[in-house]
Amino acid sequence: MTQEHYTLSDFDYDLPEALIAQTPLKQRDASRLLALNAISGEYEDRHFYDILDYVKAGDAIVMNNSRVLPARLHGARPETGGHAEVLLLRQDHGDVWEVLMKPAKKSPIGSEVVFGDDMQHPIMTATVLEDLEHGGKMIEFHYDGIFMELLDKLGEMPLPPYIKEKLADQERYQTVYSKVDGSAAAPTAGLHWTPELLDKVRAKGVKTVELTLHVGLGTFRPVEEENIEDHKMHSEFYQLTADAAQDLNEVRQNGGRIIATGTTSIRTLETIGSKFSGELKADSGWTDIFIKPGYQWTVVDAFITNFHLPKSTLVMLVAAFTGREHIMNAYHHAVAQQYRFFSFGDAMFIYK
Template sequence: MTEEKHYQLSDFDYHLPQELIAQTPLKDRDTSRLLVLNADTGAYEDKHFYDILEYLQPGDALVMNNSRVLPARLHGVRPETGGHAEVLLLRQDHDDVWETLVKPAKKSPIGSTIVFGDDPAHPVMTATVVGELEHGGRFVEFSYDGIFMERLNELGEMPLPPYIKEKLDDQERYQTVYSKVDGSAAAPTAGLHWTPELLQKVADKGVDLVELTLHVGLGTFRPVEEDNIEDHKMHSEFYQLSEDAAAKLNQTRARGGRIVATGTTSIRTLETIGSKFAGEIQADSGWTDIFIKPGYQWQVVDAFITNFHLPKSTLVMLVAAFTGRENILNAYEHAVEEKYRFFSFGDAMYIHR
């Protein structure tokens, strides 16, 4: 849907009672509610996620982001003072050097170290600050014995979003059931609703299951600070679409099927590639900072599954680019009235034409 208008940040605000922010996942992933929205008419209906089978048709392709969340939050101490320090991994820069957020940043100048493990005198891993970035960002170089990912799994915590205050009992509930490629600082949360059994039913119906990779950065939680949304600069995230996946998607198009994306991360990958290759789908990898907002010309995605997003976020703008601003805000108002659960562990939407 194309809207020729310059929007302000306040145009994407909505009222959300705090108690509707889901703090824990449901016992059964696919029993969450599903608000089905027709992007053209604005009509919506209340369903459950397992009802998604009604809407996926033989010949469609269901696209999923197989990125896996790293246990990216590390708690350590400064050996000089014994003071606590927190390091949050954002992305690997090269070798053992990572872009991170360090707290407190002002106590982490270049050359300072943070040690991790039960015995600071004999640390399991050490981080040395080798560069500074804005907003408390630091490049740190890790030293350790063995394999980095094993040390990270031993020491790290899942970096839950700031609006989730409850402790997560089962770390796997912040992973999709098809996650396999380590690299995200946050989960592609629309995929949290899928179960292996429901995916098998989708496949049995004649829908192609297609995987891609986009490593979610914490920039996904960074608030938009500019009143004129045109001035907002998006963060970059790494994506990859394989030859096999591209071939499946082109076959879907050739037979008249729809490309249905699971989540905004899958959308960002597919639309980045579509924009880059003039609407064509090709195998590709790289970094994307695509900002999809009202007025965007859609290239690849025909329908999608998504969760409910934060007020005034780039993700609300992305969805509004498909549905129109009025349709999505009306649907959100209905979801609030009906006490849907919001954000990462919340309920889902299926949006189609």
């Protein structure tokens, strides 16, 4: 079978529901690590803190510093007092946001939602401006004060649909280096890093470099077309600064490896590399890059990633680096060894 003829079924695997991690481990870097050689297909069972054995002086570890917004808001419709739920997807401009609303049919254009315990004196209100094709809406918020502070007070962390448990500590769905508000979901490969482990990595002569990609909920959207070429990717906003680009170009010139933390870092680096013929430059914009088998890599030499949903674009991305057979063998091993899967689960280190 040639790379061009892979179908959705080729990226399926059986996952017992019990292996979907519902809560994070107490110690971030104590998660397990499956280290996979993408060339030979050989793998080793380790722990995340053993990442020190796989990085070397002169390498760069790239991390996405986007911070998850407490993007799920519970409000009421003033006409009826009925419950309304608003999920922020992305800021369009000013106080206008693209959102998902429940119940969508009871929130027509021009209708209002109020937020806060007192409907007569709400903390914040929103007006529906527009219905969007995919079922979302454009709404405009009205408030006094600072929006992000009010969001912290009113909002909840929008955990993925496969996590049923309440999160005791909201910060466990943030990376320790998160600082730029804007994501609707966490860049979860980064959840394994601790400040102490990053210090040890730097002490070994490895550079740590930050970029930003705001993760959209499209990351959870299932692929429905059996012909994967027909799948339309969601867009996400990214940014790489001039200083970060310079650091990474120096690492490459000196023979070091670019090691991405997570598929969001990969998407940013490969978007920019594809745009500038393999070079890294300061850049920002929207990317809908779809990395799947057959893709020609331009920047990333190795990466850390979690275990992804069956038949997802993220499994396809990893397969583009390892080949389908190697990644599927590794996933079957992880299931047999009862690794923990998805957002709060264990990690892989994939290298050549």
